[in-house]
Amino acid sequence: xxxxxxxxxxxxxxxxxxxxxxxxxxxxxPAMLLIGAFLVFPALWTIYIxxxxxxxxxxxxxxxxxxxxxxxxxxxxxxxxxxxxxxxMLFVLGSAIIGQNFLGFTLAWVMRRARPVVRRTVEGLxxxxxxxxxxxxxxxxxxxxxxDGGTLNSMLGTPGxxxxxxxxxxxxxxxxxxxxxAFSMMLYSSALQAVPPSQLESARxxxxxxxxxxxxxxxxxxxxxxxxxxLLISLWTANDFSPFLLTxxxxxxxxxxxxxYIYNVALQGGELGYSSAISFLxxxxxxxxxxxxxxxxxxxx
Amino acid sequence: MTYVVRRIGFYVLICAITFFFAVPMLWIASAPFDKNPGxxxxxxxxxxxxxxxxxxxxxxxxxxxxxxxxxVATAVAVTAFAALASxxxxxxxxxxRDALLYGLLLLSSVVTGTAAMVxxxxxxxxxxxxxxRFGVALVMTGGLLPAAIFILKDFVDAVPKSYEESARxxxxxxxxxxxxxxxxxxxxxxxxxxxxxxxxxxxxxxxPFLLIRSIDKQPAAVLQQTFTDEGGSANLSVIPVFAxxxxxxxxxxxxxxxxxxxxxFHGGIKS
Numbered sequence: 001x002x003x004x005x006x007x008x009x010x011x012x013x014x015x016x017x018x019x020x021x022x023x024x025x026x027x028x029x030p031a032m033l034l035i036g037a038f039l040v041f042p043a044l045w046t047i048y049i050x051x052x053x054x055x056x057x058x059x060x061x062x063x064x065x066x067x068x069x070x071x072x073x074x075x076x077x078x079x080x081x082x083x084x085x086x087x088x089m090l091f092v093l094g095s096a097i098i099g100q101n102f103l104g105f106t107l108a109w110v111m112r113r114a115r116p117v118v119r120r121t122v123e124g125l126x127x128x129x130x131x132x133x134x135x136x137x138x139x140x141x142x143x144x145x146x147x148d149g150g151t152l153n154s155m156l157g158t159p160g161x162x163x164x165x166x167x168x169x170x171x172x173x174x175x176x177x178x179x180x181x182a183f184s185m186m187l188y189s190s191a192l193q194a195v196p197p198s199q200l201e202s203a204r205x206x207x208x209x210x211x212x213x214x215x216x217x218x219x220x221x222x223x224x225x226x227x228x229x230x231l232l233i234s235l236w237t238a239n240d241f242s243p244f245l246l247t248x249x250x251x252x253x254x255x256x257x258x259x260x261y262i263y264n265v266a267l268q269g270g271e272l273g274y275s276s277a278i279s280f281l282x283x284x285x286x287x288x289x290x291x292x293x294x295x296x297x298x299x300x301x
Numbered sequence: 302m303t304y305v306v307r308r309i310g311f312y313v314l315i316c317a318i319t320f321f322f323a324v325p326m327l328w329i330a331s332a333p334f335d336k337n338p339g340x341x342x343x344x345x346x347x348x349x350x351x352x353x354x355x356x357x358x359x360x361x362x363x364x365x366x367x368x369x370x371x372x373v374a375t376a377v378a379v380t381a382f383a384a385l386a387s388x389x390x391x392x393x394x395x396x397x398r399d400a401l402l403y404g405l406l407l408l409s410s411v412v413t414g415t416a417a418m419v420x421x422x423x424x425x426x427x428x429x430x431x432x433x434r435f436g437v438a439l440v441m442t443g444g445l446l447p448a449a450i451f452i453l454k455d456f457v458d459a460v461p462k463s464y465e466e467s468a469r470x471x472x473x474x475x476x477x478x479x480x481x482x483x484x485x486x487x488x489x490x491x492x493x494x495x496x497x498x499x500x501x502x503x504x505x506x507x508x509p510f511l512l513i514r515s516i517d518k519q520p521a522a523v524l525q526q527t528f529t530d531e532g533g534s535a536n537l538s539v540i541p542v543f544a545x546x547x548x549x550x551x552x553x554x555x556x557x558x559x560x561x562x563x564x565x566f567h568g569g570i571k572s
Contacts, residue, residue, distance in 0.1 A: 015393045016465040017478040027389035028401075031382040031446050035408065038443025042420035043412045049420060103318070110314060122315065125322040131555050133504035135525040136329070136544045142529055144325045149340040151324060178322065232410075239413040241507050245526060259415035266419045267511070276419050286411040294406065 043283060050277035056270035064273065071277035081278065083253055084261035088238055090169055091176065091257050096237040097230055099177030104184025104229075108192055109214075111185075123185070130182035138245035141175050168247045168255035175246060176237060184229055191225040192218070224300045231293045235286060258282055329548065332541035339537065355542040360516055360524055365546060367434060368520035371509070372502040374438040379445045379498040380491055386446075387453035388483065392462075402454070409447035414507045422511050432514040440512065441502045449494050456490035489562050496554045503551055521547045 019027070050071055054064035075081050107126060111119045129137070144151050145163040153159050164171050195218050203213045219226075241259050243249070249256030249264055256264065258278070266275035324342065332338040333352070335345035355361050390398060421440055430436030460483075468482045484491075506522040513519050519527075525547060528540045 014462060016462045016469065017392060017483065018469060018475045019389060019393050021393060021395060023475075024389035024393035024395050027385040028395065031386040031450060034378075034382060034439070034443045035405075035446050038421070038440050039408055039412050039417070039447070042417045042424055045420045045424065046417070049423060054423070106314075107318065110311065110318075114315065118315065122319055122322075125319060125326070127555075128326065128552070129322055131500070131551055132548050133506075133522055133525070133551060135504075135506050135522045135529070136548050139525060139529045139540070139544060140325045140328055143328055143340040146340045151328070151341045154341050155324075178325065235410060239415045241415050245506065245529070262415065262419065266422070272419055272423060279416050279419050282416045283411060286413065286416060287407070290407050290410045293410075294403075 046276045046280045046283065049273055050280045052273045054273040054276075056267070056272055058270075060273075067273070071274045074274060075278060075281070080253060080256070081261065084256050084258045087169060087255065088257040091172060091240075091243070092234050092237045094169075094173035095176035096180070096233040099173060100180045100184045100233050100237075101226070101230060103177060103181045105188045107181065107185045108188035109218075111189070112192065126182045126185055129178055130180065134179075134242050135245060137179060138175075138242060141171070141178075142246060145171055164247055165251050168251065172243050172246060172255055172257075176240065176242065179242070180233060180237070184233060187225060187229050188222065191222040195221045224296065228293060228296050228300075231289055231296070235289045235293075239282070239286065329541065329544055332537070333545045335541075338541055351538045351542045354538045355546070358536075358539050358543070360519070361539060361543050361546075363517060364519050364521045364524040367518060368503060368522065368547075371434050371438050371441070371520055372499050374435075375441045375445070375502040376495045376499040378438070378442045379449050380495040382442070383446055383449035383453050383494060384487070384491055387450050387457050388479075388487075390450070391454050391457040402451075405447040405450055409451065412444075414444065414505075418507060418511055421508075425512055431512055432518060433512070434518055434520075437509050437512050437520075438502075440508050441505060444508075445498050445501055449498060452497070453490055453494055456493075457487065460486050493558055493562055496558050500551050500554055 015024075051066055051068055052064040053060050053067045053070075055061050107122070111122060114122070142164070143149075147153070147160060147162040147165075150163075152163060153161055199217050200213065203217045208216070238257075239259060240257075241263075243255055243257050244260045244263060247255040249260040259282075262275050262278055262282070265271050265278070269275075327342045328340075331342060331345045334347050334349065335343075336348045336350070337346060338351065389395065390402065395401070425431055425436050425440070428436075430439070464482050464486060465478050468478045473481070504522060506526060509520050509523050510526070513523065516524075516527075521543075525544060528536060528543070
């Protein structure tokens, strides 16, 4: 996804191996069949399931009936869905737009002038947080926040504080900042290389402060990257299922972001029709963000 | 003077960030080899007993084998199908190609695992593919393919066409060109995409969590979460070693790709 720089072909296609359109279609077909069956079809089918009262068990499981837009009108009045939307906004704002963005940029900015050993060590740690399997990372944080033996309580001298129960959203925001900063760090590292050193030099000559240099010299060069990075990490964060791994949405829905809500409604509550309607809303939101993202990328290239 | 203050501030900042990233991770380095492992980080009382206990656990090794089966199948399928598709899309002007590429690009970010989990669950349920490792591999392959095609197409676009042209001049058939010219040249790209697909499938929790019911078919990602849900003290001699064994392949593959081809890991489908 990240490398998919822009949908524009760099050079006109020339069929050098003599494949021919027929065989080329044969080459593309298996991939398209799999994508069609396991990605496109489910996405479209959400629309249909979303207008039925299909359930996991009971009579509606055997013969679901069409209920029109009732699932969507229900969603409008569903306080738990509003709660999920609000928490997802908090999660995205806190951990992606603020957390990952700022920490990623700070790391990229600070590490420019660090010694190679320091730089490699710190970047290695940040990357490790990103590449470890999500369930392992979730366990590490559940252990870190644990009420009885957790490292956080022994560091702060606050034994018995149940962080994941008392402050679930704050924990998730810190967790996801830790987990995802690597991407922003790498993106900003390469973006900063495009800032001409001569301009930084002249900023220093005229005695600009660090903040002024950032605002007037660096930021204009990386503005596009800030925007696209923010869109991409916001999209990923809004769709992230890891909150489920840490808190399952609890206690009492206090950390139930939209993906966790969809899971809980669909597989705990068994309301497949209603959860499909909400999934469809999430798909639409993803589509809008992606369209804006791709448009921005195209304009830049 | 200001220089010294700045320098100190610089190192304090670096130390704080390092501390933030390192502390939660220290546990996975110390607890596996500790005689009395707890949830908190402390200097271990070294032992290898936990490793033996983990290997004796009825499901620990089994789940890693399941992960291996699912991920090898997924990685091979993704690489093979994405290679064919990306080559054809790069070299042949198929009608509607640009629209197709744009659609793939959109798909790779729009249809996420969480947005599609309900219809995928319902579909696999009706197909009778619940509790099937093959079904899990199919869903993961479908999910990873759009991004894989895109990354590989970028790669193939950058491969000069002169090799293929000269092979053609010397009378090589299309099959020969693909096998003896294109395949060797594209090997770094194929290796990268295979590792990328493997790592993504290895860490994927949601798909097997939705689709696999019986514990003897669970991959490691799901078993790891079962351990978490059972609560801390349940099995502390097994969990740390298991988490370490489960993480090592990802780290090794990352280091391998990084040292051979430079950094080419992509976000891909998270969750």
